[in-house]
Amino acid sequence: MTTGGEAGEVARLISYIALLAVSAGLFLEARTIPTSRFEVLGAGAFPMLVHGVLILLLLSAIAGSIRMLPAEAYGRFIAQIGHWARAKRLVFVVFGCLGVYLFTMPVIGYPIATFAFLLVLQITFAPKTRKAIGIAIALALIFSFGLNWLFAEVFNVFLPRGR
Amino acid sequence: MDAFLNGAAEVLSPTTLLMMFFGSFAGIVAAAIPGFTVTMAIVLTLPLTFAMEPLQGISLMLSVYVGGYTGGLISAALLGIPGTPSSVATTFDAFPMARKGEPGRALSLGVWASFFGTIISTIVLIFAAPPLAIFAVKLGPWEYFALIVFALTIVASLVGDSLQRGLIAAMIGLVISTVGTDPMMGRPRFDMGFELLAAGLPFLVVLIGIFAISQLASEVEDVDAVKSGEKLIHGEIEFKTWAVMREVLMRPVNLIRSSLIGVAIGALPGAGGSIANLVAYDQAKRASKTPEAFGTGTPDGVVASEAGNSATAGGGLIPLIALGIPGSAVDAILMASLMVHGISIGPRLIMDNADLVYGMFIAMAVSSLMMLFICIVSMRGFLRVAEVPKWVVVPVVLVCCVVGSFALNNRVTDMYLLGFIGLFGYALKALDYPLAPLVLGVILGPIAETNLRRALMTDSDWTLFFTRPVSLIFLVAAVLSVGWAIRRIIKSRKQMNPTKDAV
Known part of the structure; x- marks a missing residue:
């Protein structure tokens, strides 16, 4: 197994364990859902069945990953995850901007939040030329104020206006 | 007959035709942009259909679907990058043909093969869906439950590299579906006291988050590719419309065989265009007198791949219309668009809403004609869309996704949900789980x-799942599909490590 493949397998192992913890918790909660007198199965039976199968699959996946990974792979993982995060930095920028955009939209309204979001993201990604910046500004205006107008006037859907 | 005429009248009305024209156009443009999938194009079309009549809305979405399958060909032939997973095999021959100085012929071959593939699949759909639906009405809850188990196992075993992760992903989907009120008695479940979760997770928001947001985030993984914004297409294109049509029709066996492969694979839940194009290509190569020409720019390879992937559009509608089981993500979105209008999908659809179903058949045929017309008239112009850089596509489409999920219920909380689901979807995608x-x-x-x-309310006897013949067949098929996938994995591992085997 390559070192990149090893890091991926360690990350998957962590995901299996996290999913297992969530699934086991929900399985226990499903047991507390009361059954109905009108049917054999209650509202908790199907979730228990699903979580039961999921737990079995996750346990087998965990066993498979542990068997596959050499002991030193865990030590190398931290360094590799740092390298991976640096290589994928733009993905973090996208999710960071999206988070700020979604949480500020109800406060400042759709047009302003969208204009700022599009402008920041496009300028971050675009080559630094005058033409690219001009296109970015035009698109930000069209998809913020323009789209807001289109939805309100044509579709009668009012996007968040802000407080 | 009345239902057929009603359906035809609605699809052929000027407004619907105009919508479908724009839909085909948008589908071709969207799929031609590398990184913008057919699924994403359909997801973004969905909110626009809320205000339309059900048949009008689904006709629009079908036109995007058919256009999208063809659009994937553009970047496959000219750039060697499959615009969609369904055009992977197209790159094998269309790209070398384009590099040899015949880009117009490569595109034209693909467009005509797509057109004939869609028409053949529509004919099969018209004949196969009604009898299957009549049979499906006779199925009881035992058979339906077994059918869904079969559908999920076959999807999990066909998509992605790992059966285990496919099954885990399917189970995560089922877990998400249990959040909110239970479907029988309306009892609240797993809402953790959050109002946001009390009504359950709206599956359209889940769909947009999982497919569109995660895909867009993966598009910006390569920092250099995003920042370069380089142009990729050079040179002139000559389309040679009628000469190439004759060239395609001169290969009737390849065309019909590839289309029927596409229909059969499309009808299997989970398979779809991404597999059909490879299987059709493989079969065409095996049957060819000159298999060594495949991969060097032979027209047979382009015809097989494009007829195969386009024919899955009709094939995929067979289980959706007859059984209410969407075979792929795109079919699931089509199903959602009808459910938004209060139309329940299942075997009774063809009996209760025959005009709608016949309208869908007609819309498929009309969509392929429109796609052909648009491609012939304006292919040269379309080629420019493949130049749209990622720094434009990603932010703008993200905004469209946010607007789409808000417009669904006018709820701000749906947008938050979209963000969380998108992040979760990206994490799963990065960890190589099939979505x-x-x-x-x-x-x-x-x-x-x-x-x-x-x-179990009808009869508390569990053994009925195994003693009713149809239910048993589906459960055995589910076990076989898992067994077949395990066999395939073991075989590919042996091929990769032949030395280990000898030890």
Whole structure:
């Protein structure tokens, strides 16, 4: 197994364990859902069945990953995850901007939040030329104020206006 | 006959035709942009259909679907990058043909093969869906539950590299579907006291988050590719419309065989265009007198791949219309667009809403004609869309996704949900979990639960799942599909490590 493949397998192992913890918790909660007198199965039976199968699959996946990974792979993982995060930095920028955009939209309204979001993201990604910046500004205006107008006037859907 | 005429009248009305024209156009443009999939194009079309009549809305979406399958060909032939997973095999021959100085012929071959593939699949759909639906009405909850188990196992085993992760993804989808009120008695479940979760997770928001947001985030993984914004197309294109049509029709066996492969694979839940194009290409190569020419720019390779992937559009509608089981993510979105209008999908669809179903058949045929017309008239112009850089596509489409999920219920909380689901979807994608089984799990979960509980309310005997013949057949098929996938994995491992085998 390559070192990149090893890091991926360690990350998957962590995901299996996290999913297992969530699934086991929900399985226990499903047991507390009361059954109905009108049917054999209650509202908790199907979730228990699903979580039961999921737990079995996750346990087998965990066993498979542990068997596959050499002991030193865990030590190398931290360094590799740092390298991976640096290589994928733009993905973090996208999710960071999206988070700020979604949480500020109800406060400042759709047009302003969208204009700022599009402008920041496009300028971050675009080559630094005058033409690219001009296109970015035009698109930000069209998809913020323009789209807001289109939805309100044509579709009668009012996007968040802000407080 | 009345239902057929009603359906035809609605599809052929000027407004619907105009919508479909724009839909085909948008589908071709969207799929031609590398990184913008057919699924994403359909997801973004969905909110626009809310205000339309059901048939008008689904006709629009079908036109985007048919256009999208063809659009994937553009970047496959000219750039060697499959615009969609369904055009992977197209790159094998269309790209070398384009590099040899015949880009127009490569595109034209693909467009004509797509057109004939869609028409052949529509004919099969018209004949296969009604009898299957009549049979499906006779199925009880035992058979339905077994069918869904089969659908989920086959999706999990066909999509992605790992059966285990496919099954885990399908189970995560089922887990998501259990959040909110239960489908039989309306009892609240797993809402953790959050109002946001009390009504359950709206599956359209899940769909947009899982497919579109995660895909867009993966598009910006390569920092250099995003920042370069380089142009990729050079040179002139000559389309040679009629000469190439004759060239395609001169290969009737390849065309019909590839289309029927596409229909059969499309009808299997989970398979779809991404597999059909490779199988059709492989079969064409095996049957060819000159297999060594494949991969060097032979027209047979382009015809096989494009007829195969386009024919899955009609094939995929067979289980959707006849059984209410969406076979792929795109079919799931089509199903959602009808459910938004209060139309329940299942075997009774063809009996209760025959005009709608016949309208869908007609819309498929009309969509392929429109796609052909648009491609012939304006292919040269389309080629410019493949130049749209990622720094424009990603932010703008993200905004469209946010607007789409807000417009669904006018709820701000749906936008937050979209953000969380998108992040979760990206994490799963980065960890190599297939996403299609997850989304199908979300959609099929309530149907599976309702049928399981209904079966046991009717008769508390569990063994009926194994003693009723049709139910048993589906359960055996589910076990076989898992067994077949395990065999395939073991075989590929042996091929990769032949030395280990000898030890």
